[in-house]
Amino acid sequence: MxxxxxxxxxxxxxxxxxxxxxxxxxxxxxxxxxxxRAETTEGGHRRYPVSEVLRLAKRxxxxxxxxxxxxLRILIVDDDEQFxxxxxxxxxxxxxxxxxxxxxxxxxAGNLIPRFKPDVVLLDLKMPGVDGFEVCKIIKADQExxxxxxxxxxxxxxxxxxxxxxxxxxxxCLSKPFPAEALKQALGxxxxxxxxxxxxx
Numbered sequence: 001m002x003x004x005x006x007x008x009x010x011x012x013x014x015x016x017x018x019x020x021x022x023x024x025x026x027x028x029x030x031x032x033x034x035x036x037r038a039e040t041t042e043g044g045h046r047r048y049p050v051s052e053v054l055r056l057a058k059r060x061x062x063x064x065x066x067x068x069x070x071x072l073r074i075l076i077v078d079d080d081e082q083f084x085x086x087x088x089x090x091x092x093x094x095x096x097x098x099x100x101x102x103x104x105x106x107x108x109a110g111n112l113i114p115r116f117k118p119d120v121v122l123l124d125l126k127m128p129g130v131d132g133f134e135v136c137k138i139i140k141a142d143q144e145x146x147x148x149x150x151x152x153x154x155x156x157x158x159x160x161x162x163x164x165x166x167x168x169x170x171x172x173c174l175s176k177p178f179p180a181e182a183l184k185q186a187l188g189x190x191x192x193x194x195x196x197x198x199x200x201x
Contacts, residue, residue, distance in 0.1 A: 075121045078127070
């Protein structure tokens with residue numbers, strides 16, 4: 001496992017405290033109680049995955065003080081190419097997003113994730129072959145990818161499907177169609193003062 005600066009995958013405790021706006025003691029308490037997960041380097045130093053910091057900030061309603069060079073790499077996994085392209089175009093316009101890639105199947109996603117190294121995977125549940133449930137389980141079972149954030153999206157976000165995918169490790173399930181602002185909020189990004197109205201079909 002390798003550790004990278006904020007722009008990539010991991011944060012030091014000092015940077016994490018500053019970004020979340022809490023004291024180092026509070027951060028240590030959250031970590032010790034399992035509220036915020038951390039990795040430990042070979043030298044015994046804690047490092048916080050960016051995905052974990054964003055998840056906790058969203059959960060606690062913390063408005064993040066994001067560094068100017070903050071960026072996310074996002075992988076869209078959906079067999080509906082038109083839908084994926086629509087979301088890709090929207091995300092590429094956001095200043096917080098540095099790169100967007102698409103995969104039209106679970107198999108393709110499995111091959112792309114190690115090379116693209118996404119911070120977030122937007123994952124359709126119903127796909128032929130390897131479906132979204134299985135993809136999510138694979139991501140969360142691997143030590144190298146388990147901190148990747150997974151946000152499910154589906155036209156079939158039933159209570160049963162929502163429960164199954166969140167138990168597999170996804171943060172939520174966005175029900176298609178959803179407004180673009182809902183996607184931005186799910187990503188944990190700061191809502192801009194002026195947000196263009198887009199409905200993802």
